[in-house]
Amino acid sequence: MLNLERLRTLDALARHGSVSGAADGLHVTTSAVSQQMAKLEREVGQPLLSKNGRGVRLTDAGRLLADHAARIISQVELAQSDVEAQRGCVVGDLRIGAFPTAMRGLLPGTLKALRAEHPELRVRVTEQEPEQSMRAVVRGDLDLAVAIDWHNRRMPVPAELSRAHLLDDSVDIAMPAGHPMADRSRISLADFADDDWISWNEGQFCHEWLVFTLRGLGVEPRITHIAEEHHTQLAFVEAGLGVCVAPRLGRGPVPPGVRLLPVCDSLRRHVYVVWRADADRRPSVRAAVSALRETAGLH
Structure with missing residues (x-):
């Protein structure tokens, strides 16, 4: 009888692609992953992993069993859902x-x-x-x-x-209080063609969205600063280092030197x-x- 927890370990290895990734996903140590895999290999009587440089990869038998493991785990989750639903708790x-x-x-x-x-x-x-x-x-x-x-x-x-x-979360544009457009009631993203931008990390969905949206308006964005946190972005804006998109959800206090204006382009998340x-x-x-x-x- 195949052990479910060992199948979960194999499934995690297949999904994460490494022993360390599987360990992180399962919230266990890398040695625990290796031990579970060694026991599973003894159960099935053939190797499931092979060395690949400094890492490992699944053998043909490993990939075959991993496909079954994924389906078994999904069925177990369905069973858990049905039992919980029956209890209603x-x-x-x-x-x-x-x-x-x-x-x-x-x-x-x-x-x-x-x-x-x-x-x-x-x-x-x-x-x-x-x-x-x-x-x-x-x-x-x-x-x-x-x-x-x-x-x-x-x-x-x-x-x-x-x-x-x-x-649907509306967004504003944050700019320094002394910005030439700070006295307007509404603005468009296209108005900031000559401004420096403060954006999210490159590769993040929101960063890619900002670049995509500005280019769609005929503006080649000049992104000069990257900051993960919105509060950090607003601190840079207050220092006069650029402008940024400021979503309203979870925004919290805004620095006194920052002016927020709604966008007539109806930006929303x-x-x-x-x-x-x-x-x-x-x-x-x-x-x-x-x-x-x-x-x-x-x-």
């Missing part, structure tokens, strides 16, 4: 990933409501960019992910995930939550989605 562990402004703007209220209504539910939250958290839900490392895309650039959602809309479709019936997932929707309705 919101209990157990729930793992949620969310991008930074959702962590500040949505998760505190959501977790407070879940704790009050479902005290036996243990929720663990991780701050991650939408691309990362969505992949983690697909892999099974997270149960839900709060993600975003933009009105003019959508993020593809894998077919195995369900999604629910939470809110779509905020939504995703989860594995085979977890649709889990009461804990349904409760968390409901709490997120209620919190989002306050914004």
